[in-house]
Amino acid sequence: MDRILDNRQQELLGILPNLRRFALSLAGSLADADDLLQSTVERVLERGLPDDAAVLPWCLKVCRNLWIDEVRHRKVRRDAGDAIAATSESSTSGEREVLGELTLREVQQVMATLPEEQGAVLELVAVEGCSYKEAAEVLGIPAGTVMSRLARARKALLVKSGMTAAPAH
Amino acid sequence: MNHDEETYDDDTLLSAYIDGELPPAEADRVTERLAREPLLMRRLEALRAGDAAVRDAFERVDDEPMPAAVLEMLGAAPAKPADNVVAFPARGAQRFFQVPVALAASVALVAGFLISNVLQEQPAMGIDLEQGGAVAAASPLHALLEDGVSGEARVLASGATGEVVLTFEDRDGDWCRQVAVASGPEALHGVACRRDGAWQVEALGYAPAGHAGGVYLPAGSDTPEAVDAAVDGLIGPADPLDISEENRLISEGWKKSPQ
Numbered sequence: 001m002d003r004i005l006d007n008r009q010q011e012l013l014g015i016l017p018n019l020r021r022f023a024l025s026l027a028g029s030l031a032d033a034d035d036l037l038q039s040t041v042e043r044v045l046e047r048g049l050p051d052d053a054a055v056l057p058w059c060l061k062v063c064r065n066l067w068i069d070e071v072r073h074r075k076v077r078r079d080a081g082d083a084i085a086a087t088s089e090s091s092t093s094g095e096r097e098v099l100g101e102l103t104l105r106e107v108q109q110v111m112a113t114l115p116e117e118q119g120a121v122l123e124l125v126a127v128e129g130c131s132y133k134e135a136a137e138v139l140g141i142p143a144g145t146v147m148s149r150l151a152r153a154r155k156a157l158l159v160k161s162g163m164t165a166a167p168a169h
Numbered sequence: 170m171n172h173d174e175e176t177y178d179d180d181t182l183l184s185a186y187i188d189g190e191l192p193p194a195e196a197d198r199v200t201e202r203l204a205r206e207p208l209l210m211r212r213l214e215a216l217r218a219g220d221a222a223v224r225d226a227f228e229r230v231d232d233e234p235m236p237a238a239v240l241e242m243l244g245a246a247p248a249k250p251a252d253n254v255v256a257f258p259a260r261g262a263q264r265f266f267q268v269p270v271a272l273a274a275s276v277a278l279v280a281g282f283l284i285s286n287v288l289q290e291q292p293a294m295g296i297d298l299e300q301g302g303a304v305a306a307a308s309p310l311h312a313l314l315e316d317g318v319s320g321e322a323r324v325l326a327s328g329a330t331g332e333v334v335l336t337f338e339d340r341d342g343d344w345c346r347q348v349a350v351a352s353g354p355e356a357l358h359g360v361a362c363r364r365d366g367a368w369q370v371e372a373l374g375y376a377p378a379g380h381a382g383g384v385y386l387p388a389g390s391d392t393p394e395a396v397d398a399a400v401d402g403l404i405g406p407a408d409p410l411d412i413s414e415e416n417r418l419i420s421e422g423w424k425k426s427p428q
Contacts, residue, residue: 009243010309015324016235016243021227034236041239056324107226125188126220127227132190151184157219 011055012041018128019059025123026067028112039066060138064120110160118153121146126154183213187220302370304361314346314361314368316419318412322387325350332387334358336410336418339403344423345371347400349387351378356387358396360403363423372399 019040024033040063049058111119117139124135125146132150136143185191186199203210304311309325317323317333325331335347345362356378361368374393410418418424 011324013240013243013245014309016239017231020235021230024227024230030230030233033230034239038236038239038242041242045242054323107223122223123227127224132185132188147185147190148181150188151181154184154216154219155180157223158215161219161222 008049008055012044012059015056015059016041018056019063021127022060022120022123023063023067024108025111025120025127026064026117028108036063036067036070057134057138060124061140064138064140106161107157110157113160114153114156116149118149118156121149122153122157125150179209179212180216183209183216186213187217302361304368304370306367310348310350310361311368313348313350314363315423317346317348318415318419319410320412330387333415334392335400336415337400337403338405338407338410338426340405342405342425344418344425345400345403347392347396349376351387358393360396360399362403371403372396 016037020033020037023036023040024030027033027036040059043062043066044059049055111122114122120139121135124130124138125132130138132143132146135146139146141149182191182195182199186196189196191199203213304314309329310331313323313325313331313333317331319333319336322330322332329350331348331350333346333348337345337347339345339362343362343364345360346368347358347360349359350357355375357373358376359373360371362371363369372395374395376391376393378387
C-alpha cells in the first residue's frame with residue numbers, strides 16, 4: 001500500500017486510543033463508545049481542525065459535545081445509569097483484599113453512577129494524564145470544579161467498588 | 170468538629186496532591202502531614218490504588234480491535250485476520266502527554282537502525298542514520314522540526330511528546346533546531362539542521378525527562394552533553410531565534426537568510 005497519510009490523519013490515528021477511552025468514560029459501554037468515536041472522527045474530518053489546534057484536546061471537546069447532544073437527544077445515559085445503579089450495590093459490596101483488580105465492567109458500572117461527568121474528569125486526569133487546566137478546557141468547566149469533582153469521583157470509586165475502608169478520621 | 174467536612178477537605182487535598190496540582194507550600198504541608206499521620210497516608214494509598222484500577226480497566230480497552238470504519242475513514246487499512254497491519258501500542262502505551270515510544274525502538278535508533286513504527290511502514294522518528302541522519306518527510310519528527318514552536322509541547326504522530334527547545338542559525342547560515350521527545354522517564358534530545366531543503370540530524374542523546382503533575386515532559390532540566398556540545402559547535406554569531414522569528418521562518422518554509 002503506497003498511500004501516504006497526511007500529518008493530520010496520522011495525528012488522528014495516533015490519538016485514537018486516547019479518544020476511544022475518553023468516549024468510553026462518557027458512553028459507558030464499548031459499543032456506544034465506538035459509535036461515539038466514529039461520529040467524532042467523522043465530525044473532525046468533515047469540519048476540519050484549525051491549523052493551530054492541538055489534535056487531542058480538540059477531538060476530546062468534539063467528542064464531549066457530540067455526547068452531550070446524544071444524551072439530550074436520547075437520555076441514554078440516565079437510563080443506563082439508573083439500571084446499573086440498581087444492580088451495582090450487590091455486585092460490588094464487601095471489602096476487597098486485592099486492589100487494582102477491578103474489571104472494566106465494574107469500573108464502568110461505578111463510573112456510570114457518578115453524576116456531573118465525574119467519570120469523564122477521572123478518565124481525563126487519571127488515565128490520560130491531563131492537567132486540571134486541560135481537563136477543564138475539554139469539559140468547559142472551571143479548574144476548581146475539576147478539582148472538586150475529581151475528589152468526589154475518587155472517593156465514590158473507593159466506596160462503591162468496596163476497594164477500601166472509610167476515609168481516615 | 171465536623172468530621173465529614175474535614176474528610177472531604179482531606180480527600181480533595183490528597184486528590185490534588187496526587188495530581189501535582191497543589192501550590193508548592195500546600196503540597197509541602199501535605200507531605201509533612203503524611204509523614205506524621207498514618208491514616209492519611211493509608212487514605213492516599215487507597216486513592217492511588219483506585220486510580221491504578223481505573224487505569225488498568227481503561228487500558229484493557231486498548232486490546233480491543235479499533236472499529237474498521239474509523240480506521241478506513243483515516244485511510245488506514247484495518248487489520249486483516251492474521252495480519253495485524255495497524256497495531257496500536259500495547260495497553261498503557263498511550264497517554265495524553267506521556268506516551269512511550271517502544272523502548273526497543275529508542276535503542277534501535279541509537280544503534281543506528283532505521284526504526285519502524287507501530288503505524289505501518291512509517292518510521293517512528295524517521296531518522297535514517299544510514300542516509301547521513303536525514304529525517305524522513307513523513308516522520309512525526311519532521312513535522313515537529315518544520316512547524317514546531319519553541320516551548321510548546323505537542324503530541325507527535327508516533328504518540329510521543331515533542332518540543333522544540335531552541336532554533337538558531339549555524340556558521341554556514343543553515344537553520345538548526347534543538348528538539349526533545351519524551352516517551353517516558355528518558356527523553357531523546359537531538360539537534361537537526363536544514364541542509365539543502367532536508368533536515369539532517371547532527372547529534373542525539375538521552376537525558377531524564379521533565380516531570381510535572383504526574384506526566385513526563387520532553388524538556389527536563391538536563392540536556393545531554395553530546396547535544397549541548399553540538400549546539401556549541403554549530404551555533405553562529407547571531408542569537409537564537411525568538412518565537413516571532415521562528416514563526417516567520419515556519420511560514421516562509423525555512424528560507425535561508427541572505428548572506
